[in-house]
Amino acid sequence: MSIRLHDSLTRELKTLGQREAGTPPVSAQHPFAFYNCGPTVYAPAHIGNFRTFVINDVIRRLLELEFGADQVKHVRNLTDVDDKTIRRAREENRPLAEVTAQWTAKFHADCTALNCLPPHEEPRATDPRFLREQVNMIEVLLEKGNAYRAADGSVYFKVSSFPGYGALSRVKERELQPGAAFTADADEKEDGSDFALWKAWKPDDGPNQWPGPNGAAAGRPGWHIECSAMSKALLGATIDLHTGGVDLLFPHHENEIAQSECCNGTTFARHWYHSEHLLVDGKKMSKSLGNLYTLDDLIAKGFSPMAVRYALLSGHPRKQLNFTLDSLHAAESALEKLRGFREKLCKWAGQSGAAPAGTTPSGRFALVGAALKEDLNTPAALGALFTAISSVHLPTPMEAALDRGAFANVLGALGFDLTLPVGDKVVTPVAITALAEKRWTAKQAKDFAAADALRKELTAAGWAMLDGKDGYKLEPLKK
Ligand code: AMP
Numbered sequence: 021m022s023i024r025l026h027d028s029l030t031r032e033l034k035t036l037g038q039r040e041a042g043t044p045p046v047s048a049q050h051p052f053a054f055y056n057c058g059p060t061v062y063a064p065a066h067i068g069n070f071r072t073f074v075i076n077d078v079i080r081r082l083l084e085l086e087f088g089a090d091q092v093k094h095v096r097n098l099t100d101v102d103d104k105t106i107r108r109a110r111e112e113n114r115p116l117a118e119v120t121a122q123w124t125a126k127f128h129a130d131c132t133a134l135n136c137l138p139p140h141e142e143p144r145a146t147d148p149r150f151l152r153e154q155v156n157m158i159e160v161l162l163e164k165g166n167a168y169r170a171a172d173g174s175v176y177f178k179v180s181s182f183p184g185y186g187a188l189s190r191v192k193e194r195e196l197q198p199g200a201a202f203t204a205d206a207d208e209k210e211d212g213s214d215f216a217l218w219k220a221w222k223p224d225d226g227p228n229q230w231p232g233p234n235g236a237a238a239g240r241p242g243w244h245i246e247c248s249a250m251s252k253a254l255l256g257a258t259i260d261l262h263t264g265g266v267d268l269l270f271p272h273h274e275n276e277i278a279q280s281e282c283c284n285g286t287t288f289a290r291h292w293y294h295s296e297h298l299l300v301d302g303k304k305m306s307k308s309l310g311n312l313y314t315l316d317d318l319i320a321k322g323f324s325p326m327a328v329r330y331a332l333l334s335g336h337p338r339k340q341l342n343f344t345l346d347s348l349h350a351a352e353s354a355l356e357k358l359r360g361f362r363e364k365l366c367k368w369a370g371q372s373g374a375a376p377a378g379t380t381p382s383g384r385f386a387l388v389g390a391a392l393k394e395d396l397n398t399p400a401a402l403g404a405l406f407t408a409i410s411s412v413h414l415p416t417p418m419e420a421a422l423d424r425g426a427f428a429n430v431l432g433a434l435g436f437d438l439t440l441p442v443g444d445k446v447v448t449p450v451a452i453t454a455l456a457e458k459r460w461t462a463k464q465a466k467d468f469a470a471a472d473a474l475r476k477e478l479t480a481a482g483w484a485m486l487d488g489k490d491g492y493k494l495e496p497l498k499k
């Protein structure tokens with residue numbers, strides 16, 4: 021069964037890896053080319069960003085299962101120069117490269133804790149090799165008449181030169197009218213919808229400047245050109261899959277298509293996939309709103325990175341997910357059940373070791389993989405995983421060994437490593453929370469008899485419920 025994923029351009033489910041006639045199929049020589057827009061490195065990434073990166077990690081794992089590990093090439097960039105990175109370096113009076121190296125290292129450490137596979141290539145915008153690629157691409161666009169130099173020495177892409185502009189985002193006509201002010205530097209542009217390919221140096225940029233394209237001032241690349249140039253340099257002019265969070269659809273990805281297709285004269289990406297945002301109280305988690313949690317914030321609260329990964333995968337990737345600490349409690353108990361199941365399987369399998377080669381693998385977990393391969397339905401996959409687990413009753417050692425192999429495979433696809441450290445948070449079982457909720461509701465309704473009976477049930481189960489004015493706390497009773 022092949023992998024089907026929503027394509028943002030056609031708005032349909034499409035099979036991954038299907039290439040046009042005359043193009044070599046996915047193979048070790050022509051690996052599946054997967055580009056995922058990476059982070060801007062000036063602060064710790066928040067778990068909203070990690071929702072996107074964890075989802076992309078599951079895509080990477082599925083691609084490897086589908087095509088073979090050596091037939092997939094995954095590139096994810098690091099944006100290490102833009103207004104935000106430069107502002108941070110200026111505020112801290114430190115060199116830009118030092119600031120971005122610090123936050124790149126932190127990003128890598130968090131990715132490792134969340135069990136995300138490192139991309140095969142991780143190009144940086146200011147790497148001299150990739151600066152050259154960006155400048156070359158801008159020069160081609162200037163020569164072809166798709167770009168122009170502004171009075172201050174910046175270079176802009178001329179949106180009206182690309183008739184296909186807007187196909188991905190279906191951006192409304194009126195938003196592309198001349199004079200629409202998209203950014204603060206609109207004065208320099210011929211048209212409001214044009215966007216910067218190269219930004220001429222300004223005093224705020226401090227020491228951060230590089231030689232520009234032919235005839236342009238020294239300065240720095242615009243953000244969009246980075247992905248077009250790096251994906252071309254590392255994956256070729258046409259890639260199989262391009263992904264990112266939904267906020268990147270417009271203008272970032274629309275602009276990438278315009279630059280790449282005008283420069284290369286061919287399709288930029290065969291497939292576009294955008295995952296939805298992580299919300300807090302109904303608003304996008306973001307640095308600018310200040311409503312964010314970092315991985316460290318959650319570890320400090322006693323949760324394990326694996327529970328964070330689980331919680332981030334608990335909602336459908338194409339639907340917004342509201343983040344709550346309760347979802348992390350639920351994730352810790354779910355992981356605990358998975359660990360318990362793994363132990364039981366090992367016990368049941370006894371000395372039987374790995375199932376002999378040629379034995380039919382256990383089909384018990386087939387629905388987990390099937391859900392992932394049908395538009396990355398992670399909540400359905402998790403549901404199927406628990407259904408499969410509860411269907412195992414006293415298997416023979418051979419059956420247990422087969423189940424153990426299949427179980428390890430689906431955990432691998434989801435990226436759950438049950439051997440990684442667990443959090444020190446006391447996990448409240450879902451059934452206990454449900455009892456406590458019922459008791460709280462009864463108490464609010466002044467049904468004290470029911471509330472007392474429920475408290476007794478909680479005590480018998482080993483939990484104390486401490487009532488406050490506006491809520492309650494659950495604590496395990498000391499043994
Ligand atoms: P940035 O570092 O801001 O460029 O973002 C890195 C990635 O995180 C991009 O793919 C964004 O689309 C994604 N992203 C940003 N905020 C959120 C959020 N609240 N939920 C999910 N993904 C996000």
Ligand code: ZN
Nearest residue numbers: 057058247272
């Ligand atoms: Zn990008």
